Amino acid sequence: MLTTLAEVALRNGATMTIRLCEPPEEDCAHRLLHFLRHKDDDSFRGIRQRVLGHYVEHSVDRYFVGEVEGRIVGQVWYGLPRVSDGRTWFVGNFGHVYTDPDWRGQGIAHELTRVVVDHFN
Numbered sequence: 001m002l003t004t005l006a007e008v009a010l011r012n013g014a015t016m017t018i019r020l021c022e023p024p025e026e027d028c029a030h031r032l033l034h035f036l037r038h039k040d041d042d043s044f045r046g047i048r049q050r051v052l053g054h055y056v057e058h059s060v061d062r063y064f065v066g067e068v069e070g071r072i073v074g075q076v077w078y079g080l081p082r083v084s085d086g087r088t089w090f091v092g093n094f095g096h097v098y099t100d101p102d103w104r105g106q107g108i109a110h111e112l113t114r115v116v117v118d119h120f121n
Contacts, residue, residue, distance in 0.1 A: 002028050005064070005115055010106040014068050018115050021063040024053025032063060035072040036098065047096060050079070058082055063096075064116050066108050074099040074108035076116050092120060 003020045010016050021028035029051045036047055050061045059079045066074040077096040094116065099108045 005119070006111075008107075008111045010068070010103075010108065010111075012106050014106070016066045016068050016073065016108065016111065018112060019065050019067065020119070021065055023051050023056060023061050023063075028063070028065065029053075031072055032065065032075065035075065035100070036096070047077075050077075056082075062119070064112050064119070066112050068103070072100070073103040073106075074112055076109070076112045078116055078120055094120075 002022075002025050004017060005020055006018045008016050008018065019028070021032065023029060032051055033048060036044065039047060049055060050059075051063065055061065059082055061077065061079045064076045064078075065072055075096065075098055076094070079093045081091065097109055097113070
């Protein structure tokens, strides 16, 4: 599922669209993996498995992607355990915060984190 959550103005005046990508979302997955290709092998292996939906039976993975003119400029992830027995879990993981080096200092991580926290709550 790919859902547009917000449009925000960055410090340089550009408009960033924040989208929620829940694996397995094929178009977003390939673009996101390309964006995160700089990660070390161990980190990238885990990210790749999550983004491609390999853990979809066990966890809810949500990637918040910031785009400017169709280009991914930042992203933040959170994951929750998927529980099938009706129990409520109050545990989540946040991580994989990354901003494209060419776009740093524009408030991207701040805006993405704000949206993630609102969504998580």
